[in-house]
Amino acid sequence: MDTKQALAALSSLAQDSRLAVFRLLVQVGPEGMAASKIAERLAISPSSLSFHLKELSHAGMVGSRQDGRFVIYTADVGAMNGLIGFLTENCCGGLPCGVSECSP
Amino acid sequence: MDTKQALAALSSLAQDSRLAVFRLLVQVGPEGMAASKIAERLAISPSSLSFHLKELSHAGMVGSRQDGRFVIYTADVGAMNGLIGFLTENCCGGLPCGVSECSP
DNA sequence: CAGTCATTTCAATATTACTTGGAATATCGA
DNA sequence: TCGATATTCCAAGTAATATTGAAATGACTG
Numbered sequence: 001m002d003t004k005q006a007l008a009a010l011s012s013l014a015q016d017s018r019l020a021v022f023r024l025l026v027q028v029g030p031e032g033m034a035a036s037k038i039a040e041r042l043a044i045s046p047s048s049l050s051f052h053l054k055e056l057s058h059a060g061m062v063g064s065r066q067d068g069r070f071v072i073y074t075a076d077v078g079a080m081n082g083l084i085g086f087l088t089e090n091c092c093g094g095l096p097c098g099v100s101e102c103s104p
Numbered sequence: 105m106d107t108k109q110a111l112a113a114l115s116s117l118a119q120d121s122r123l124a125v126f127r128l129l130v131q132v133g134p135e136g137m138a139a140s141k142i143a144e145r146l147a148i149s150p151s152s153l154s155f156h157l158k159e160l161s162h163a164g165m166v167g168s169r170q171d172g173r174f175v176i177y178t179a180d181v182g183a184m185n186g187l188i189g190f191l192t193e194n195c196c197g198g199l200p201c202g203v204s205e206c207s208p
Numbered sequence: 209c210a211g212t213c214a215t216t217t218c219a220a221t222a223t224t225a226c227t228t229g230g231a232a233t234a235t236c237g238a
Numbered sequence: 239t240c241g242a243t244a245t246t247c248c249a250a251g252t253a254a255t256a257t258t259g260a261a262a263t264g265a266c267t268g
Contacts, residue, residue, distance in 0.1 A: 209268100210267100210268090211266105211267085211268085212265100212266085212267080212268105213264105213265085213266080213267100214263100214264085214265080214266100215262105215263080215264080215265100216261105216262080216263075216264095217260105217261085217262070217263090218259105218260090218261080218262090219258100219259100219260095220257100220258085220259100221256100221257080221258085222255100222256080222257080222258100223254105223255080223256070223257095224253105224254085224255070224256090225252105225253085225254070225255085226251105226252085226253075226254090227250105227251090227252080227253095228249100228250090228251085228252100229248105229249100229250100230247105230248090230249095231246105231247085231248080232245100232246080232247070232248095233244100233245080233246075233247095234243100234244085234245080234246100235242100235243085235244080235245100236241105236242085236243080236244095237240100237241090237242085237243100238239105238240090238241090238242100
């Protein structure tokens with residue numbers, strides 16, 4: 001993951017509706033959830049949700065598959081792990097500190 | 105960490121100057137770096153950097169200490185770990201899947 | 209094939225965020 | 239104390255982002 005991708009990923013998560021959508025999809029797991037069900041569950045209007053899903057999708061944080069007239073969205077956990085790795089990269093100058101005990 | 109905090113943390117990182125600042129501070133470690141040196145290293149104007157440091161600080165992602173006429177900023181790795189935990193919370197409905205192998 | 213449901217797109221509006229330059233505050237060194 | 243450096247604050251202009259409602263597209267069902 002490079003800076004541009006990380007920035008897109010962070011921006012896609014830095015909005016309350018999108019953060020809620022992503023967390024919901026993380027909790028649901030690989031089965032995913034249809035857009036209409038996400039909209040119902042989180043009380044977001046269809047057009048607004050579509051806008052936010054496009055953002056998440058474009059950032060690579062969610063994937064989608066068609067299932068009849070439904071579009072099922074899933075969280076991309078690999079992308080999340082990539083983001084986490086990017087943020088913790090070269091912690092403390094690469095010293096063997098482990099992220100958790102990096103603070104003094 | 106609650107949703108509001110996570111949103112603040114993500115928003116604080118979702119901007120190229122701030123992401124660069126945070127990553128620089130993560131790599132530097134607990135010793136931290138003076139604002140003026142950060143500005144020089146990343147080629148950001150002092151007033152713009154001050155604005156961004158305030159954002160990061162308000163979100164709890166960085167801390168600061170006074171050292172003479174310098175203000176030394178440090179990354180708060182604990183806050184980052186909190187954010188990571190929040191994002192991966194209840195992955196796959198709490199099933200014992202481990203985040204890395206959560207995807208099918 | 210007609211009707212219904214799921215989803216996306218569009219345009220207009222409203223809101224929020226970033227940058228810039230200059231001024232203010234505070235600390236250090238001569 | 240005086241001058242220089244470090245940092246922050248403020249206000250104005252510009253740019254990016256979010257919401258809304260209506261309309262369009264596509265896919266199932268009877």
